[in-house]
Amino acid sequence: MPLPRLAVTAGEPAGIGPELLIRLAATPLAASLIAIADRHVLERAAARCGLHIELAEDDGSVQTERRRGTLRLRHTPLAVDEAPGLPDPRNARHVLDTLSEAADGCLAGRYDAVVTAPLQKSSINDAGIRFSGHTEFFAERAHSDVVMMLASPELRVALATTHLPLAAVPAAITGATLTRTLRIVHAELRSKFGIAEPRIAVLGLNPHAGEGGHLGREEIDTLIPALDALRDEGMKLLGPMPADTAFVPAQRRHYDAVLAMYHDQALPVLKSEAFDRTVNLTLGLPFIRTSVDHGTALDLAGTGQANPASLIAAAQMALELVAHRVTCSSSPPGGEARGEAPTSPGANQ
Incomplete structure (x- = not known):
C-alpha cells in the first residue's frame, strides 16, 4: 500500500x-x-x-x-x-x-x-x-480563511485571535469574526476529525465571562448574539464560559474543542500539561x-x-488526518457521521 x-x-x-x-x-x-x-x-x-x-x-x-x-x-x-x-x-x-x-x-x-x-x-x-x-x-x-488550533491527545484549543497585542483583542472580536471562526472550527472538526456533531466551548473575553455585564459588556453585546444565531443553525455551542473554570475535568466531558478569545487565554493550560505532545494545526x-x-x-x-517529541507528534497527527480523509472519501455519503477523532480529547478520551 x-x-x-x-x-x-x-x-x-x-x-x-x-x-x-x-x-x-x-x-x-x-x-x-x-x-x-x-x-x-x-x-x-x-x-x-x-x-x-x-x-x-x-x-x-x-x-x-x-x-x-x-x-x-x-x-x-x-x-x-x-x-x-x-x-x-x-x-x-x-x-x-x-x-x-x-x-x-x-x-x-x-x-x-x-x-x-x-x-x-x-x-x-x-x-x-x-x-x-x-x-x-x-x-x-x-x-x-483559517483558524489556528493546538491539540493534544486530551484537549483541542482554537483561537479567535492569534498574534495580537492584548490591547487590540477586544476590537478584533466582532460578531462577524466569531461567526466565521466558529463555522471553520465546526466544519473542520467534522471533516478532518470525523466528529459528526461537534460540541464547542466558547470562552468569554472578560473575567467570569463578564459577570452579567459588571466586568465588561463584550459577552452581552457580541458573543451571546453570535452564539445564539449559530445555535439556531444547529451548532452545539457552550458558553460564553468563564476561562478560569472551563478546563476543569468535569467541564471537559461536555465538549470536543474550545474556542479561546486570545492566544494566552488557553494555551498556557494546554502547554503546561502536554507540551511535548501538543500539535499546532491550521484549520480551513x-x-x-x-x-x-x-x-x-x-x-x-x-x-x-x-x-523531537512535538515534531514526531505533529507527523503522527498528520498521518492520522490523512488516513481519516482517505477513509471518509471512500465511505458512502454520510458514512463519516459515525466517525471519531483520531485522537479524542475531552469527552472522547
Whole structure:
C-alpha cells in the first residue's frame, strides 16, 4: 500500500528544526518523508546528532515502505551557511521558499500533508519581508480563511485571535469574526476529525465571562448574539464560559474543542500539561498542515540535544488526518457521521 507523502520543512536553519527533522527520520514512522531543506544543513545536523541519514532526491515516486534513517529531499539551497543559534536574515528567502514549495506541492497533490518545524519570525522581518507566521503565510498562499488550533491527545484549543497585542483583542472580536471562526472550527472538526456533531466551548473575553455585564459588556453585546444565531443553525455551542473554570475535568466531558478569545487565554493550560505532545494545526486550508508547538530554541541549536517529541507528534497527527480523509472519501455519503477523532480529547478520551 502506498505510504502517505509528508512534506516536512526544516524551519529556521540556525535553530533546532534541522536536528528535529533528522531525529524524525530516525523513527519508524510509516510515511514517505520529503524534507524541504538544504541538503548540507541536514548533513551537518545529522553529524551533530550522531546519526547516519540517507538522503535521496525526491522523484515523486510511490513508496510502500521506508527504512528508518532515510529521507527524501527537495533541496532548497541556503544563501549563506547557518551558524547554530545565530539566525541570519540573508537566509529568510530560503525559509519562505521551503514554505512555498510545501504549500504549492500540497495544492498540486504532490504531498498529502505538510509538517513544519519552527522558524524565526524576527529574522524574516529583519530581512525587510513582512511576515507574521506560518498560519498567515499558508492562508495567503492558499487564499483561505483559517483558524489556528493546538491539540493534544486530551484537549483541542482554537483561537479567535492569534498574534495580537492584548490591547487590540477586544476590537478584533466582532460578531462577524466569531461567526466565521466558529463555522471553520465546526466544519473542520467534522471533516478532518470525523466528529459528526461537534460540541464547542466558547470562552468569554472578560473575567467570569463578564459577570452579567459588571466586568465588561463584550459577552452581552457580541458573543451571546453570535452564539445564539449559530445555535439556531444547529451548532452545539457552550458558553460564553468563564476561562478560569472551563478546563476543569468535569467541564471537559461536555465538549470536543474550545474556542479561546486570545492566544494566552488557553494555551498556557494546554502547554503546561502536554507540551511535548501538543500539535499546532491550521484549520480551513484545503490541505493538512501540522506543526510543533514550540519555537526555534536557539540556545539548544547545534547541541544535538533538542527533544523531537512535538515534531514526531505533529507527523503522527498528520498521518492520522490523512488516513481519516482517505477513509471518509471512500465511505458512502454520510458514512463519516459515525466517525471519531483520531485522537479524542475531552469527552472522547
